Each structure stands twice: as structure tokens, then as C-alpha cells.
Amino acid sequence: MNIEVDVGKRLGGFDLQARFTGHDGITALFGPSGSGKTSIINMIAGLLRPDSGRIVVGERVLFDAAGGIDVPARGRRVGYVFQDARLFPHLSVHQNLAYGWRRTPETERFIGFDLVVDLLALAPLLERRPGKLSGGEKQRVALGRALLASPRVLLMDEPLASLDLERKVEILPYIERLRDQFRLPIIYVSHAIEEVVRLAGTLVLLSKGRVAATGSVEELMGRLDLSPIAGRHETGAVVAARVGRQLEDHALTELEFDGGTLLVPRVDLPAGHSLRVQIRARDVAVATRRPEAISMRNILAGRIEAINLRGPDAVGTGAHAELRIMIGRTALIARITRQTIDELSLSPGMEVYALIKSIAMDRQSLGLPAGPHEFAE
Amino acid sequence: MGYDEVQALKLSLKVALWAVAIGLPLALAVATLLARCDFPGKIIIDALLHMPLVVPPVVTGYLLLLWLGRNGVIGAWLDDTFGIVFAFRWTGAVIAAAVMSFPLMVRPIRLAIEAIDPRLEEAARTLGASPLSIYATITVPLALPGLIVAAILGFAKSLGEFGATITFVGNIPDETRTLANAIYTFMQTVDGDAAAMRLVLVAIAISFAALIAVELLARRAQARTHGL
DSSP states (O other): OOEEEEEEEEETTEEEEEEEEEOBEEEEEEOOTTSSHHHHHHHHHTSSOOSEEEEEETTEEEEETTTTEEOOGGGSOEEEEOTTOOOOTTSOHHHHHHHHHHTSOGGGOOSOHHHHHHHTTOGGGTTSOGGGSOHHHHHHHHHHHHHHTOOSEEEEESTTTTSOHHHHHHHHHHHHHHHHHSOOEEEEEESOHHHHHHHOSEEEEEETTEEEEEEEHHHHHTOSTTHHHHOTTTOEEEEEEEEEEEEGGGTEEEEEETTEEEEEEOOOSOTTOEEEEEEEGGGEEEESSOOOSOSOSEEEEEEEEEEETTTTSSSOOSSEEEEEEEETTEEEEEEEEHHHHHHTTOOTTOEEEEEEOGGGSOGGGEEOOSSOOOOOO | OOHHHHHHHHHHHHHHHHHHHHHHHHHHHHHHHHHHOOOTTHHHHHHHHHHHHHSOHHHHHHHHHHHHSTTSHHHHHHHHHHOOOOTTSHHHHHHHHHHHHHHHHHHHHHHHHHTSOHHHHHHHHHTTOOHHHHIIIIIHHHTHHHHHHHHHHHHHHHHHOOHHHHHHHOOOTTTTOOHHHHHHHHHHSTTOHHHHHHHHHHHHHHHHHHHHHHHHHHHHHHHHHTTO
């Protein structure tokens, strides 16, 4: 099922205009705080009324300003997982889970109570009250509650933002399960790029109330012009790869991508398993000749496609510039000093070597793409 | 305790229970209106509501007699149409107690409703709940601590109501001679001091117990609405 969103809304002095399409799987709304992410999903949920535009899920029009259609929130069949979970404090976990389920006509239900309890490992929590749950447990219950209302689209508003790293790691596999087991468009609001890299198929980049770009995560993260929007610390190409050989002796794994091989710290996944790696621009160095006797394990031959002398700063007065280097058909972004560019006379079309430390590609920068797969946690 | 004293106590308990039973649902409705709706004249309604707290109770009783008495506008109509009479009946004492305790019941419920996170109700909307269903399953249960406080405060206030009651329904043995009326009567009677003192102690004990109960029950309900 698809979700088409095309909405306009004035909020005080802030003007929001957003248009994008989400498909089965996860569409990430990514942008700095204040870029309008939460307002957009509130409009999809029917909690905020757009001034103009249309919202369509599958064949069903939820909102159409021109046609005078505005389905109330309770009739939209939109599952909403809030950042702060918003469990009903006076009800047990079981009653919370059943809240939307009971209100869903039997013919509309596509998911069973027990299945959700199994999927999210909620059985031990059922009799407890929300006040006695950890942050991660609360979010799992919130996920289950939204899912049990058999939604046509699932909205997630930074569901991991209020959790510490340990809890995030605990929740991520559950979100991946949802994504992979149900044919359901999921709109996932986030400002954490590692979540986007790990979870999302499609990326909608938002900036100041506008959609700056939409496309696949790999495509957008490899673009030089979007780096100021994605955030200077987050800049870095996302490479789709497949697990290759395991180098057991040295606890390393080879990842094959369209253009070469990456050597990363061991990944406990079977050969052939696909996954994503984000290679941060600040972790990529450039050489004009193949270096020898060097500790960096990843030396990839490629060609400079474009240079952005302004680097990550919108104004362009900083020390750094960014290069887009094609390794075969895969783009990498490298952030190096402008001085280097002058000294090495780097220019588009030049053959260069991109150097990446294996250690730079840690667990956090490894994402797992959409598609059925096993977990090897 | 003598027969008269026991009768007065039983009557007071009956009147107070009925006053709470009738007043509490109304207080919930009014509290919801005041907490959740904005309308012109809200401040006037709010002020009128608190009037029984600030005007002398005898004024409230007098007005009740004026309107609900047998010759009053509403009272005459009720008598003619339904044969219902409040003046000088225990039911009139219930009305007087309910009116006098009403502002005390509205206040805690209103505060409790205002303290509810509206985002919980938003969440319920996304789960397919209708406004009425949200009110019944989220709003009212979360306002429970306020309802408990309201019920007990209303009960205690009704039990001790004197001025409005004696003005509206008089002081008729077995009909309208409530605890407070009885104490007043015994004080006027030769040798009535001991009986008056016994009832005074009973009144103090009940009021004190009610206040302790408010605190304990409200604490428990509070924990519950915080998900513990």
C-alpha cells in the first residue's frame, strides 16, 4: 500500500509545505528539530488539520481540502507510536494493548492479539502497569498497541529518542520485524541518521518546512548538496553491501559492494546477507597514488566526480571541502581540507584512492535493509 | 446515646449520602464543562457556582425556600405537576446539603480533569475511540482521585450543614432534625448539654475520619492514575 502526502499548513510564522509518497517499508522523515516532521505526521493522523492539500492511504482519501474531506482521527486507521509512548497509566499493559484492538471491527483486523504479544515479547509484561515499565518496554507496548488497531499506515515519532543507547539497541530489532513482516507503510520521524540508515528504505529530507529531497537512503546520502541538511557530523555515503568472507583469524568481515570490497570488524551475519554501511565523510581520506605500508585496510580506487569547496558549511568559509568519489557505481563522500585539494591539485575526473579505516565502520554505522531476514544478535 | 440522638445521626447520614449521590454526577458534568470548554460567561457561571461558599448559609436557605417552597415558583409547579414537595421534608434537607456542598465537589474534580495530559486523549483518538468513549475510559478514570476527594468532602460538608437546612426545611424531629439541628436543639434545652456534647464528639469524629479517608484514598488513586 502507498501513502501519498501533500499538505500545506501555516503554524504561526512557520510555513509548512510537504509532498512525498511512502511505500510499504519505512519512509524516514529526517531533518533538524523545527523542520516540521512531527506536524506532518500529526496531519496524517488527523490530530492537526492541514490548510490545504490531500492525504491518501491506498485508495482511501483521509483528507482533501478541495473536496472537503476530513476523516476524523478515530476513523483513519492510522497507528501512531508517540515519542513518549503515551500509554494509559490507569490501565494494565493488557488493557492498553486491547484498547485499539477492541475498537477495530473483526473484519478489519489483520493481526492477532497473541501474534503481537509474541512478536514484541510482551507476555511477561501483560499484567503490569505502565508506571512499572522501563522506557524500552513502554515503547514496545506502544508499538503493540498501535499495531493491534490494525492500521493501514504506521506513524512513528522518534520512538527511540527518549531512550538510552542500550534501550535503542533493544528496540531496533522489533521495529525491523514489524517492517519485514507486514506490508505496511511506516512513516518514521527521526533526527538520528544511524536509525535512518539502519531502518529506512526511502528518505524524505526536510528543511525549514520544505521537502529538500526524497529518494533512496543510498542516493540521498551520497549527494554533496544535501550534506548541510543532513547535518555536518552525519554526512557520509550509505553503501549497500553484502556479507562476503569471514576472516576469522583477525575478526574481520569482508563486505562486497558494487565497486569493491570493504573490510570491517566482524559482522555476525551469514554470507550473502545484505546490509548497509554508512561511511562518514570525515572518516574517508584521499590519496593520488596507491599508498603502501599503511595501516588503513580499505584502499579503494575511484574517480573524483564532484568537489564541493563549501564543504559542510552553508557559507563556505570553513577549512573543509567535500568530494564525491565514485568507486565503480558506488558513491563515497570524503571530507578533506581545502588545503589538500590545492596541494594535490584535485579536480573532477581525477583517479584517486579513497582510504577508510576499518574501525570507522562500527556496529552503529551498519544498517540492515528491508527484506525478510534472520536475526543473528 | 438516646433515641433522639441516634435518629439525628441516622437522618444526617441518609441526607449526606443522598446529597453526594445526586450532587456528584452533576459536579462531574459541571467540572468537565469548566475544565474543558471555553464559552462566554464562563466566569459568571464559575462565580455563581461558588456563591454558596461565601454567602451566609441562611441566605441560601432563604432562596431555596423562596423558589422551592410550596408557594415558590418551582416548588408550586413541582407540587401541582408531580406532587413533589421539598419544603420541611428530609428530601429538602438533601437539596440544601447538595447545594451547599456543590462547589466543594466541583473544585477537586475540575482540578483533576485539568491535570490530565490531553495527549493521552489524543492517543485514544488515534486508536479509534469516540469522544464519549474517551471520556468514559480515559478522562473519568484519570480524574478518579478528584472524584474521591469530591465525594468525601461533599459528604462531610452535607453532614454538618446547618444554616441552609434549618432555614429551608426547619427542625422537625425524625424528618429534618439532622445532626447539626439536633445539637442546636439540645443546646436550647435544659439538661441537654450532655447530649449536645455527645453529638459534637460524633460530628468531630466523623469529620476527622472523613478527612483522613480523603487523604488515604486520594493517595491510592493517585498512584493508580500514575500507572503504579
